[in-house]
Amino acid sequence: MPQLDGDVFIPRDGIQDAMHGDHVLAKIQRLGGVAGAQRAEGRIIRILGRAHATVVGLFRYGTQHNVVLPYDVRIQHEVEIPRGNELTPGLWKKLGFSGADEISIRSRRIPRLDELDGAVVNVELLRYPHGGASATGRVIEILGRPGDLGVDTEIIIRKHHLPHSFSAEVLDEAERGAKPVDEIQRAGREDFRHLPIVTIDGETARDFDERRLRRAPRGWRLAFASPHRRCRALCSNGERSRPEARLRGTSVYFPDRAVPMLPEAFRMACVRSSRARIAWS
Numbered sequence: 001m002p003q004l005d006g007d008v009f010i011p012r013d014g015i016q017d018a019m020h021g022d023h024v025l026a027k028i029q030r031l032g033g034v035a036g037a038q039r040a041e042g043r044i045i046r047i048l049g050r051a052h053a054t055v056v057g058l059f060r061y062g063t064q065h066n067v068v069l070p071y072d073v074r075i076q077h078e079v080e081i082p083r084g085n086e087l088t089p090g091l092w093k094k095l096g097f098s099g100a101d102e103i104s105i106r107s108r109r110i111p112r113l114d115e116l117d118g119a120v121v122n123v124e125l126l127r128y129p130h131g132g133a134s135a136t137g138r139v140i141e142i143l144g145r146p147g148d149l150g151v152d153t154e155i156i157i158r159k160h161h162l163p164h165s166f167s168a169e170v171l172d173e174a175e176r177g178a179k180p181v182d183e184i185q186r187a188g189r190e191d192f193r194h195l196p197i198v199t200i201d202g203e204t205a206r207d208f209d210e211r212r213l214r215r216a217p218r219g220w221r222l223a224f225a226s227p228h229r230r231c232r233a234l235c236s237n238g239e240r241s242r243p244e245a246r247l248r249g250t251s252v253y254f255p256d257r258a259v260p261m262l263p264e265a266f267r268m269a270c271v272r273s274s275r276a277r278i279a280w281s
Helices: 089-095 151-159 168-177 227-235 241-248 264-271
Strands: 004-009 023-034 037-049 054-060 066-070 079-081 120-127 135-144 197-199 210-216 219-224
Touching: 054 079, 054 135, 054 151, 079 120, 120 151, 135 151, 168 241, 168 264
Parallel strands: 004 037, 079 135
Antiparallel strands: 023 037, 054 066, 054 120, 066 079, 120 135, 197 210, 210 219
């Protein structure tokens, strides 16, 4: 492998069936530049791993087939939506179709729906681009209309594949783990409930970082005890909660909402002022 300065440039006709973010094997076809700082041009010869299981985009009805135009301009393939795959479960119910209709969908007349025409949708990819054929998919979510309040946030969440929902198993474990502190949990811990607690966040904050006053040799000082440390103590033994929290790493904040790192049961158990809770400090 020569010493390259920067990435390997792949021209449009060398992309083959790859999509933005895929792991690929590329062959270098041309080198340029000077010795020690060469630039390369190549083509993709194999796709090793796909980056996108879903794509968010704009749904459009067509004369021959329906398509979704990805919002990520780096994804240059439109997604074809086969007949019937534009219907979410809610739309199936609205049209009075049953599950058996999926088999005989070609014999049914599916009207153009206002909910879909020009809507922002999330699509599960059923087939990736191959041999010049378009990717195909099915609509799994209708997010709203371009420009609607909150739709931009929903686009970003799905465009970057941010985990934004919890499984039933994680939610159940959180409910069980957020129960009041018992005597066994208190054993061996120092009790700071008699010390004054202050928050550094306002009333509209989505979480509350705290400082507790603690006596030091030269007076009082502030010690850190954040909700995340308390929540870490709560879910440290959770078989399902810990991997979920590690996957997310942190909460993600938007102007109108937040994508939390932990289920609400854990978060509320961490910030309730009238409730005893354990913490790592």
